Amino acid sequence: MIATLTWTADGVRFIDQTKLPLEESYVLAENYEQVARCVETMVVRGAPAIGVSAAYGIALGAMRSTAESAERFAPELAKICARLAATRPTAVNLFWAIDRMKARFAGLASAGLAFDEIKKKMLAEAQAMFEEDIAACKAMGAHGAALLPDEGGVLTHCNAGALATCGYGTALGVIRAAVERGKRIHVFADETRPFLQGARLTAWELMADGVATTVICDNMAASLMRQGRIQAVVVGADRIAANGDVANKIGTYNVAILAREHGIPLYVAAPWSTIDLATASGDAIPIEERPAVEVTHHGGKQLTPVGVSICNPAFDVTPARYVTAIVTERGVLRAPYSEALRGMESSEPALA
Amino acid sequence: MIATLTWTADGVRFIDQTKLPLEESYVLAENYEQVARCVETMVVRGAPAIGVSAAYGIALGAMRSTAESAERFAPELAKICARLAATRPTAVNLFWAIDRMKARFAGLASAGLAFDEIKKKMLAEAQAMFEEDIAACKAMGAHGAALLPDEGGVLTHCNAGALATCGYGTALGVIRAAVERGKRIHVFADETRPFLQGARLTAWELMADGVATTVICDNMAASLMRQGRIQAVVVGADRIAANGDVANKIGTYNVAILAREHGIPLYVAAPWSTIDLATASGDAIPIEERPAVEVTHHGGKQLTPVGVSICNPAFDVTPARYVTAIVTERGVLRAPYSEALRGMESSEPALA
Numbered sequence: 001m002i003a004t005l006t007w008t009a010d011g012v013r014f015i016d017q018t019k020l021p022l023e024e025s026y027v028l029a030e031n032y033e034q035v036a037r038c039v040e041t042m043v044v045r046g047a048p049a050i051g052v053s054a055a056y057g058i059a060l061g062a063m064r065s066t067a068e069s070a071e072r073f074a075p076e077l078a079k080i081c082a083r084l085a086a087t088r089p090t091a092v093n094l095f096w097a098i099d100r101m102k103a104r105f106a107g108l109a110s111a112g113l114a115f116d117e118i119k120k121k122m123l124a125e126a127q128a129m130f131e132e133d134i135a136a137c138k139a140m141g142a143h144g145a146a147l148l149p150d151e152g153g154v155l156t157h158c159n160a161g162a163l164a165t166c167g168y169g170t171a172l173g174v175i176r177a178a179v180e181r182g183k184r185i186h187v188f189a190d191e192t193r194p195f196l197q198g199a200r201l202t203a204w205e206l207m208a209d210g211v212a213t214t215v216i217c218d219n220m221a222a223s224l225m226r227q228g229r230i231q232a233v234v235v236g237a238d239r240i241a242a243n244g245d246v247a248n249k250i251g252t253y254n255v256a257i258l259a260r261e262h263g264i265p266l267y268v269a270a271p272w273s274t275i276d277l278a279t280a281s282g283d284a285i286p287i288e289e290r291p292a293v294e295v296t297h298h299g300g301k302q303l304t305p306v307g308v309s310i311c312n313p314a315f316d317v318t319p320a321r322y323v324t325a326i327v328t329e330r331g332v333l334r335a336p337y338s339e340a341l342r343g344m345e346s347s348e349p350a351l352a
Numbered sequence: 353m354i355a356t357l358t359w360t361a362d363g364v365r366f367i368d369q370t371k372l373p374l375e376e377s378y379v380l381a382e383n384y385e386q387v388a389r390c391v392e393t394m395v396v397r398g399a400p401a402i403g404v405s406a407a408y409g410i411a412l413g414a415m416r417s418t419a420e421s422a423e424r425f426a427p428e429l430a431k432i433c434a435r436l437a438a439t440r441p442t443a444v445n446l447f448w449a450i451d452r453m454k455a456r457f458a459g460l461a462s463a464g465l466a467f468d469e470i471k472k473k474m475l476a477e478a479q480a481m482f483e484e485d486i487a488a489c490k491a492m493g494a495h496g497a498a499l500l501p502d503e504g505g506v507l508t509h510c511n512a513g514a515l516a517t518c519g520y521g522t523a524l525g526v527i528r529a530a531v532e533r534g535k536r537i538h539v540f541a542d543e544t545r546p547f548l549q550g551a552r553l554t555a556w557e558l559m560a561d562g563v564a565t566t567v568i569c570d571n572m573a574a575s576l577m578r579q580g581r582i583q584a585v586v587v588g589a590d591r592i593a594a595n596g597d598v599a600n601k602i603g604t605y606n607v608a609i610l611a612r613e614h615g616i617p618l619y620v621a622a623p624w625s626t627i628d629l630a631t632a633s634g635d636a637i638p639i640e641e642r643p644a645v646e647v648t649h650h651g652g653k654q655l656t657p658v659g660v661s662i663c664n665p666a667f668d669v670t671p672a673r674y675v676t677a678i679v680t681e682r683g684v685l686r687a688p689y690s691e692a693l694r695g696m697e698s699s700e701p702a703l704a
Contacts, residue, residue, distance in 0.1 A: 021657040157571075188663075191647070193545060193569040196655055199647075203660045214661040217545035217647060218571040219509075219603025223668040226605070251571025253578065257613045258606060295543070295551075295569060299653040303548055305373040308555045309566040311540075316575035 002162040002205055004049055005056070007127060011035075012056045014044045017163060021204035032061035032080050039087040039094075042195065046164020047238045047274055048133050051093030054084045055126035058101040062119045070109040070118050077105055089286040090247055090315045092239040092276040101125060130166045136271040136329035137168035141177025144234070144269055144327035148178040148185060152231030155221060155259075157190040158249035159201035160236025160269065170269040171234040172202065174327060179211055187213045188230060190221060192249060194294040194312065218251050225262040233259045237270035237326075244320030244337025245282030250313050256322035265324035272328050275341060282317030290314045354514040354557055356401055357408070359479060363387075364408045366396045369515060373556035384413035384432050391439040391446075394547065398516020399590045399626055400485050403445030406436045407478035410453040414471045422461040422470050429457060441638040442599055442667045444591040444628040453477060482518045488623040489520035491681035493529025496586070496621055499677060499684070500530040500537060504583030507573060507611075509542040510601035511553035512588025512621065522621040523586040524554065526679060531563055539565045540582060542573060544601060546646040546664065570603050577614040585611045589622035589678075596672030596689025597634025602665050608674035617676035624680050627693060634669030642666045 003026075006013045011030040018041065019025050027043050029035040035057030038044050044053050061080035067073035081098045088094060104125045108118045148154060154175060158164075161172035168176060178185055187206055191199035199215050206213040216224065224230050233255055239247040246252070246268050259266045279285055292310035296303060304310070326333040326340075330347050333340040355378075358365045363382040370393065371377050379395050381387040387409030390396050396405050413432035419425035433450045440446060456477045460470045500506060506527060510516075513524030520528060530537055539558055543551035551567050558565040568576065576582050585607055591599040598604070598620050611618045631637060644662035648655060656662070678685040678692075682699050685692040 022654060190571070191545065191655075193543070193571060199656045204657045207657050207660060212661075214663055215647065215656055216663045217602070218569070219542070219545060219606050220663055220665060220668075222606040222609055223602060223665060224663070226669075250569070250575060254571050254574040254606065254610060257574055258609055261609050261613070295567065298650055298655070301651040301653060302374060303543075303650070304551045304567055305556045305559050308559060309564075311566055311568045311572055311576070313572065313575060316572075317578075 002167065002208070004163050004166060005044055005053055007056060007130070011060055012053065014038050015163070016043050017045060017201060018043055021200050031064050032057040032084065035060065036083050036087050045197070046159065047091035047093040047236065048165040048170065048271055049163070050088060050091050051097035051273055052126065052129050052133055052166055054094050055097045055101050055129045057084050058098065059123040059126040062122045067115065070113070070115045073115060074109070077102065088288055090238045090288045093273045096273045097129060100129070133166040133271065134168055137165050137170060137173040139329035140170055140269050140271070140327050141168065141173040143332050144174030144267060145177035145181050145183070147232070147265070147267055147325060147327070147332070148174065148183055148234070149231040151184040153186050153188055153224070153229045155188045155190065155230045155233045155255065156202060157198065157235050157252050157255050158192045159197040161202055161205045163201045163205055164236060170236040170271065172206065174234050174267065174269045175211065176209065185211070187211055188224060189213055189215050190218045190251065190255070191215055192251060193218055197249070218254070221255055222258045225258055225264060230264055233264060233266045235266070235268055237268050237274050238315055239279065239285050240268070240270060240275045240326065241279045241281050241285060242277045242338060242341060243281045244323060244326065244335065244341065246318045246320070246323060247282060247285045247287070247315050248318065250316050253316040253318045256318040260322055266322060267325050267327055268323050269327040272330060275328070277341060277345065282319060285317060287316070288314040354519065354560070356515050356518060357396055357405055359408060359482070363412055364405065366390050367515070368395050369397060369553060370395055373552050383416050384409040384436065387412065388435050388439050397549070398511065399443035399445040399588065400517040400522065400623055401515070402440060402443050403449035403625055404478065404481050404485055404518055406446050407449045407453050407481045409436050410450065411475040411478040414474045419467065422467045425467060426461070429454065440640055442590045442640045445625045448625045449481060452481070485518040485623065486520055488681035489517050489522060489525040492522055492621050492623070492679050493520065493525040495684050496526030496619060496679035497529035497533050497535070499584070499617070499619055499679070500526065500535055501583040503536040505538050505540055505576070505581045507540045507542065507582045507585045507607065508554060509550065509587050509604050509607050510544045511549040513554055513557045515553045515557055516588060522588040522623065524558065526586050526619065526621045527563065528561065537563070539563055540576060541565055541567050542570045542603065542607070543567055544603060545570055549601070570606070573607055574610045577610055577616060582616055585616060585618045587618070587620055589620050589626050590667055591631070591637050592620070592622060592627045592678065593631045593633050593637060594629045594690060594693060595633045596675060596678065596687065596693065598670045598672070598675060599634060599637045599639070599667050600670065602668050605668040605670045608670040612674055618674060619677050619679055620675055621679040624682060627680070629693060629697065634671060637669060639668070640666040
């Protein structure tokens with residue numbers, strides 16, 4: 001069992017994803033500021049994991065507060081939420097989780113509960129989000145497994161696995177479910193520069209589960225596709241707009257174009273909390289630019305000439321027309337996505 | 353002036369491309385075996401540079417030989433050529449250079465020249481190939497500069513520059529010539545995993561020439577294209593088949609698909625020695641698989657989990673239909689390439 005994030009008596013314990021796969025070490029965040037720093041520095045990453053981390057961060061903020069009442073805590077909560085919201089801009093699960101915790105607080109406060117009671121219920125809300133995330137991943141796996149071939153190569157980009165969620169994974173949840181159902185899948189993991197989530201994290205967690213995995217450089221995908229070695233692509237998402245455009249790790253758009261050129265289906269697996277119906281299209285999704293040092297250095301070693309200009313967008317947008325299907329815990333959606341997403345908006349998760 | 357390979361009284365001096373950009377150091381190859389090792393370990397790389405290196409290696413082999421006559425040297429020459437031919441399989445310039453040196457020896461030997469005289473003329477042949485390579489790059493630059501926009505972003509992959517040739521470069525020669533003619537080009541250099549020829553070598557040599565250059569990860573190209581920041585792509589080649597299929601650094605095929613999807617022209621710049629009319633199509637080009645350690649480690653630091661499976665093809669094949677034009681020292685070729693290549697086969701280099 002991979003313990004991406006775990007609630008403990010002292011706070012949230014994160015597996016340090018900046019150290020994997022060479023070192024399996026853990027970081028304890030004892031207050032919301034430490035949670036925010038873990039998100040910013042990518043000790044924890046992955047849209048669903050970031051969302052639940054923020055929820056725990058807010059619960060921690062309430063628990064550590066010296067406010068004497070819910071009313072006194074309200075401005076503190078606003079500050080806590082603003083701090084957590086400022087960590088990373090693209091994954092909408094972060095804002096979804098913050099909004100949900102804010103709404104929970106507002107509901108409890110307006111019901112007149114004592115602040116001590118509210119603290120407990122806010123922690124319970126974060127814990128419910130943790131459990132729901134794992135259940136959503138399992139449901140995505142159940143829905144998505146049928147989409148994968150009985151035998152063949154499946155390409156994934158970045159890490160949309162247990163390490164990007166509270167467990168099991170979104171894209172890797174679909175792969176895990178397919179393997180559990182007896183499908184003979186060989187995973188090709190894009191190494192995913194610059195942070196190497198594929199080479200480091202996807203490889204590590206799939207090897208731990210005994211799933212056959214080959215790491216490739218991001219620029220090798222087209223060559224493997226042309227050789228007929230890839231039958232499907234499955235990726236996660238950081239935000240899905242109302243028209244089905246998908247923001248995900250930089251390079252997903254490359255892979256989507258290559259897949260379509262070779263007639264290979266591209267599936268996006270994401271919990272409903274990743275869907276942002278308030279954002280009309282991918283053009284309106286803010287794309288985080290990360291520090292140049294992620295590209296220029298690795299493990300403290302410099303790769304590029306001193307002073308060279310660098311681009312480092314952390315995400316790109318894949319237009320909906322490249323997406324064969326979107327797998328959520330509520331079921332599988334197909335184009336036209338605007339209608340499909342609106343149609344499924346009010347439905348409950350359904351196990352396949 | 354970048355001294356990629358230089359003939360000296362003691363042998364061939366190579367700039368050590370495995371050490372760039374952090375360290376500008378040189379390696380002296382005093383015999384053909386040392387030249388072969390420099391090619392294998394990528395101290396020197398780039399199809400045109402490898403070809404001329406092999407020619408110098410053969411000249412060195414002749415000079416260091418203790419054979420008393422050309423006749424006695426002949427079996428030694430076969431061994432030298434076999435050793436150099438076994439270094440890297442994909443770039444055809446290597447075999448072209450070896451064949452040319454063999455033919456030169458055969459011609460001189462059958463003319464009855466003394467072996468000492470033959471040695472001098474074999475070195476002169478290698479030196480002529482060196483000079484011809486630079487002249488070819490300059491001619492490619494002159495022909496190709498007109499293809500680039502007067503202002504805009506030009507993407508290049510790997511290093512097809514001064515460091516891949518005897519000077520000036522093929523793809524980067526086209527860019528240099530465009531900049532020299534006053535075009536305002538901003539170069540985007542794919543970092544080019546796993547060996548990072550773009551991040552390390554292209555960035556280094558373009559910065560040295562004051563050409564505006566931004567390094568991007570290989571998986572960022574589609575995103576920049578969609579943003580309208582790239583107006584043209586220029587790459588080199590390791591072998592061009594008779595039908596116009598292009599073998600080049602792994603990832604070129606990815607870039608070619610992305611460029612076509614965005615309506616961006618893709619130009620391939622290569623000397624005529626890269627064209628292999630004896631190979632019908634790209635399917636028949638042998639693709640070198642390099643050691644896994646290039647992907648799993650960088651600078652001695654391990655990136656991936658121990659024991660993970662790796663793919664590391666050094667090249668891929670871009671089908672001719674993705675190539676907007678091929679720029680050679682003889683002129684610019686356009687589809688249908690079979691006819692265009694045959695038509696230009698016997699022509700002489702023409703300066704634009």
